[in-house]
Amino acid sequence: MNYANMFNYHIMSPVVGKAVLRYQRWQYENKIRRSMQKNNDKLLSPPLLSTARMSEMLANNYFQGRYTEGVKKVAWFSSGCPIEILQALDFFIYTPDNHGAMCGAKRVAVEYCEEAESHGYSRDICSYARTDIGSFLLKKTPIGKIPKPDIIVVCSNICQTIIHWYQAMGVYYNAPVFIIDTPFVYDKAEEHQIAYVKAQLEELIPVAERIAGKKMSYRRLQEICRAGKECSNLWMEVLLRAKHRPAPITGFDAFILMGPVVAMRGEKESLAFYEMVLREIDERINNGVAAIKTEKYRILWDNLPIWYRINWLSKTLAAHGIAAVISNYAYQWAEPALFMNADNPIEGMAQAYTHTILNRSTGYKLQHMKQMVDDFRLDGVLLHSDRSCKPYSLGQIDQRMKLIHDMGISGLILECDHNDSRVFSEEQVSNRIKAFAEMLG
Amino acid sequence: MIIPTRKDVMQKAANQGYKIAAVMPIHYPRAILRACGFHPMEVWGPPFINNREGTQHFPEYTCDIVQKAAYFLTQEHAASIDVILIPHTCDSLQGMASIFMDFIKPKQPVLKIYHPRSHRASDVIYLEKEIKVLTGKLSEISGIKPTDNDILAVMEIENEANRIFADIAQRREDFAVTDRTFYTFLRSREYLFAEQFIELSREMPTGKADLKGPGLMISGIVPEPMDLFDQINRFGAHVVIDDLACCSRRIYQAFNGDNPYKCLAQQLTSMPPDTTLSAPYKSRFEYLKGQVRKSGARGVLVYNVKFCEPELFYVPLFEKAMKEEGCPLLFIEGEMSTVIPGQVLNRINAFVEVLS
Ligand code: SF4
Numbered sequence: 001m002n003y004a005n006m007f008n009y010h011i012m013s014p015v016v017g018k019a020v021l022r023y024q025r026w027q028y029e030n031k032i033r034r035s036m037q038k039n040n041d042k043l044l045s046p047p048l049l050s051t052a053r054m055s056e057m058l059a060n061n062y063f064q065g066r067y068t069e070g071v072k073k074v075a076w077f078s079s080g081c082p083i084e085i086l087q088a089l090d091f092f093i094y095t096p097d098n099h100g101a102m103c104g105a106k107r108v109a110v111e112y113c114e115e116a117e118s119h120g121y122s123r124d125i126c127s128y129a130r131t132d133i134g135s136f137l138l139k140k141t142p143i144g145k146i147p148k149p150d151i152i153v154v155c156s157n158i159c160q161t162i163i164h165w166y167q168a169m170g171v172y173y174n175a176p177v178f179i180i181d182t183p184f185v186y187d188k189a190e191e192h193q194i195a196y197v198k199a200q201l202e203e204l205i206p207v208a209e210r211i212a213g214k215k216m217s218y219r220r221l222q223e224i225c226r227a228g229k230e231c232s233n234l235w236m237e238v239l240l241r242a243k244h245r246p247a248p249i250t251g252f253d254a255f256i257l258m259g260p261v262v263a264m265r266g267e268k269e270s271l272a273f274y275e276m277v278l279r280e281i282d283e284r285i286n287n288g289v290a291a292i293k294t295e296k297y298r299i300l301w302d303n304l305p306i307w308y309r310i311n312w313l314s315k316t317l318a319a320h321g322i323a324a325v326i327s328n329y330a331y332q333w334a335e336p337a338l339f340m341n342a343d344n345p346i347e348g349m350a351q352a353y354t355h356t357i358l359n360r361s362t363g364y365k366l367q368h369m370k371q372m373v374d375d376f377r378l379d380g381v382l383l384h385s386d387r388s389c390k391p392y393s394l395g396q397i398d399q400r401m402k403l404i405h406d407m408g409i410s411g412l413i414l415e416c417d418h419n420d421s422r423v424f425s426e427e428q429v430s431n432r433i434k435a436f437a438e439m440l441g
Numbered sequence: 442m443i444i445p446t447r448k449d450v451m452q453k454a455a456n457q458g459y460k461i462a463a464v465m466p467i468h469y470p471r472a473i474l475r476a477c478g479f480h481p482m483e484v485w486g487p488p489f490i491n492n493r494e495g496t497q498h499f500p501e502y503t504c505d506i507v508q509k510a511a512y513f514l515t516q517e518h519a520a521s522i523d524v525i526l527i528p529h530t531c532d533s534l535q536g537m538a539s540i541f542m543d544f545i546k547p548k549q550p551v552l553k554i555y556h557p558r559s560h561r562a563s564d565v566i567y568l569e570k571e572i573k574v575l576t577g578k579l580s581e582i583s584g585i586k587p588t589d590n591d592i593l594a595v596m597e598i599e600n601e602a603n604r605i606f607a608d609i610a611q612r613r614e615d616f617a618v619t620d621r622t623f624y625t626f627l628r629s630r631e632y633l634f635a636e637q638f639i640e641l642s643r644e645m646p647t648g649k650a651d652l653k654g655p656g657l658m659i660s661g662i663v664p665e666p667m668d669l670f671d672q673i674n675r676f677g678a679h680v681v682i683d684d685l686a687c688c689s690r691r692i693y694q695a696f697n698g699d700n701p702y703k704c705l706a707q708q709l710t711s712m713p714p715d716t717t718l719s720a721p722y723k724s725r726f727e728y729l730k731g732q733v734r735k736s737g738a739r740g741v742l743v744y745n746v747k748f749c750e751p752e753l754f755y756v757p758l759f760e761k762a763m764k765e766e767g768c769p770l771l772f773i774e775g776e777m778s779t780v781i782p783g784q785v786l787n788r789i790n791a792f793v794e795v796l797s
C-alpha cells in the first residue's frame with residue numbers, strides 16, 4: 001500500500017485538486033462569457049460554456065491518475081473497447097487514444113512521434129501510436145504522469161493497428177494484454193461472430209477479477225450498462241441537435257466534447273455533463289445562435305479530426321460559409337445506445353461493440369453518410385483521407401464518387417493526418433477548401 | 442527440377458474439373474476449397490504489375506499487394522477466376538474485401554474469412570464456425586457439398602504437403618540448390634496442387650548446399666522480386682532460415698479427429714507467431730530467437746512491403762530482441778517491383794560486409 005498516493009488520491013485530488021481545477025474552470029468560463037459579450041468574432045460563436053466543465057472533468061481524471069499506484073488497479077482501454085466490466089470492478093480507466101488526441105490538440109504530438117521514429121517506428125504507422133509510444137520513450141506527457149497499467153484491454157473494433165500498438169505498450173510496461181476481437185462486419189454480424197465476442201467478454205471477467213482482487217457484481221454491471229446507454233443516448237441527442245438550421249454546434253465541437261463519452265461513459269458525472277451540454281445547446285437554439293455565424297453550406301466531416309488544426313479549419317471553412325455540422329467519427333460513441341441492454345449486459349455489449357461504424361463495411365459507411373446527408377440537410381461531404389489511419393480511410397474514393405453521383409452533392413478528399421502535422425500543408429488545404437466552396441456554390 | 446507454371450496449373454485444374462479460386466494472403470483452409478471443387482491460386486501482388494491502377498480505389502498509402510492485386514483481379518485475364526477469397530489479414534485487406542464487395546463488384550463472388558486474434562480458447566470454437574460458413578458459401582457457388590469424410594480425405598493429402606513443406610523449410614542446408622531455387626520451390630505451394638508439390642519435393646536435389654559467407658534469416662511478407670536471393674548470394678551471404686509470411690509462417694500442423702472443421706480451426710490457430718495475426722510480441726520474439734539459434738543465422742534481413750503496418754509495428758522490438766541475441770538486423774522497405782533499387786542493394790551489401 002502506498003500511503004502517500006492514498007493520501008493524494010483520496011484527499012489531495014478530491015479536495016485540493018478539485019478546488020484548483022474548479023477555479024481554473026471558473027476562469028475559463030469567464031473568458032468564454034467575456035467573448036460572448038463582445039461577440040466580435042465574425043465567423044465563429046464562442047465555445048460552449050460546457051467546454052470549461054469538460055476540461056475540468058478530464059483534468060481531474062488525469063490528476064487522479066497520477067496517484068493510482070498502490071491505491072487502485074489501473075486498466076488501459078482502447079477507445080472503442082467494452083469499458084463496462086472493468087468499471088464494474090472499480091478499475092481506474094485510462095484511454096491512450098484520448099491521450100494521443102490530446103497530444104495532437106496540444107501540438108506536442110510531433111515531438112513524441114519523432115522520438116518513436118528515432119527508435120525505429122515507421123512514419124507510416126498510426127500517428128496516435130507513434131505519439132503514445134514516443135511519449136513513453138521520452139517520459140513526457142502533457143497530463144503530468146501516465147498511470148501504469150495493471151491490465152491493458154484492447155478491442156479490434158476500430159482497427160487491427162491498435163492491437164499492435166497496445167501490445168507494444170504491454171511490452172514497455174510489462175503489463176498483460178487482453179484482446180477482445182470483434183470480427184469485421186461486412187454485411188451483418190453473424191450469429192457465431194456475436195457468440196465469439198460474448199465468449200471473450202466472459203473470459204475477461206475472471207481475468208479482471210483476479211487482477212482487481214475482487215468479484216464483479218452482476219448488478220453493478222447492469223447499472224453501468226444502463227448508465228452507459230443513457231450517456232450514449234445523451235451524446236446522440238447532442239449530435240442530432242445539429243439538424244437545426246443554423247446548427248448550434250458543429251462536428252468540430254463534437255470532437256472537443258466527446259472525451260467523457262469515450263473514456264468515462266457510464267459515470268454519473270458524464271451523464272450530468274451531457275445534460276448540461278444539451279441545456280446550453282437548446283438555449284442557443286432558442287436564441288437563434290449559430291455555431292458558425294456565416295453558415296450557408298452544411299457539410300459532413302468524414303473520418304478523424306485533424307487535431308492540431310481544428311480551430312484553423314473551422315475558421316477557414318467558415319470564411320467560405322461552410323459549417324461542418326456533423327462528424328460520423330464522433331457519432332461512433334452514440335451507437336452503443338442502440339444495442340446496450342442492461343437486462344442482458346454481455347449480449348448487449350457484444351452487439352454494441354461489434355457494430356461500431358469502424359468495424360463495418362465501406363458500403364455501410366456510405367449508407368450511413370447518405371442518411372446523414374438527408375437527416376442533416378447537407379450540401380457536401382469533406383472526407384479526411386488520413387494517411388496513418390488506413391481502416392477509416394480505405395473506401396473514401398468510392399464513397400465520394402457515390403455521394404456525388406447518387407446524392408448530387410459535392411465531395412472533397414483532403415489528405416492529411418490526424419496527429420502528424422508534418423504532412424499538413426496549409427496552403428494546399430486552403431486551396432482545396434476554396435475549390436470545394438466553389439463547387440458548393 | 443521443373444516447376445510447373447501458374448498457367449500449366451490452371452490448365453490442369455480446368456482439365457480436372459476444378460474451378461479457380463484467387464486467394465489473397467495469408468492463411469486460409471486450403472482443404473475446404475479443394476473439397477468444394479476449387480483450386481486455390483494465391484495472389485501476392487503480383488510484382489510485375491507496374492502501373493498503379495489500383496489507386497483508382499485505394500489511396501496511395503495502401504501497400505502494393507493490395508494495389509496491384511486490385512488491378513490484376515479486375516482485368517480481362519481474370520475472367521478464368523471463379524471466386525475471390527480475401528482472408529482478413531490486416532486493415533488493408535479488410536478494406537480491399539469491403540471495397541470489392543461494395544463498390545468494385547467484380548463478376549466473381551468475393552468471399553472473406555475472418556481470422557480470430559484473441560489467442561484464447563474461444564478462437565478455435567469461433568474459427569470452426571467461420572470455416573463452416575465459408576464452406577457453405579463455396580458449396581453454393583460450385584454446387585458441391587462435401588461430406589466430413591470428403592474433407593478429411595482432402596486434408597490427408599494437404600497435410601502431407603504441409604508436412605513436407607515444413608520439413609524442407611527447416612532444413613535449408615540439406616538441399617544442393619541456390620537460395621532462389623529453394624524458395625521458388627517453397628513458394629510453388631502458393632499455386633500447385635498438393636500432389637504436384639509432393640511429387641516435386643522428391644526432385645529437390647539433396648546433399649550439402651554450396652552456401653558461402655554468413656547465413657541470414659530473411660523476414661517479411663514476401664521476397665519479391667525473387668532476384669533478391671541471387672543478390673544476397675552475389676554479395677557473399679546466404680539464407681539459412683526464413684520468417685516469411687508466404688513461407689515459414691505457414692508451417693501448419695496436422696490435427697486428427699472426426700470433425701474436419703475443428704481440425705482445420707486448430708491448424709489455423711497454431712502456426713508460428715505471425716504479425717498479421719497479432720501474435721503476442723514476446724512469444725514471437727522467443728520463437729524467432731529460437732530459429733536464429735537453431736539455424737546459426739548471423740544476421741536478420743527484414744524485407745518489408747511499403748505501408749505494411751503489421752510488419753512495421755514489430756520491427757523496433759524485433760531489432761532489440763535480436764540485438765540481445767547478438768544478431769544484427771537490417772530493415773529494408775520498398776515497393777513491390779521486378780527490380781531492386783540500387784540503394785537497397787548497397788545497403789544489403791554493406792550489411793553482409795559487416796557480418797563477414
Ligand atoms: S489506425 Fe486509425 S482507428 Fe486505428 S488507432 Fe490509429 S487512428 Fe485509431
Ligand code: SF4
Nearest residue numbers: 504506531533746749
Ligand atoms: S503487405 Fe502487409 S499490409 Fe499489405 S496485404 Fe500484406 S499484410 Fe496487409
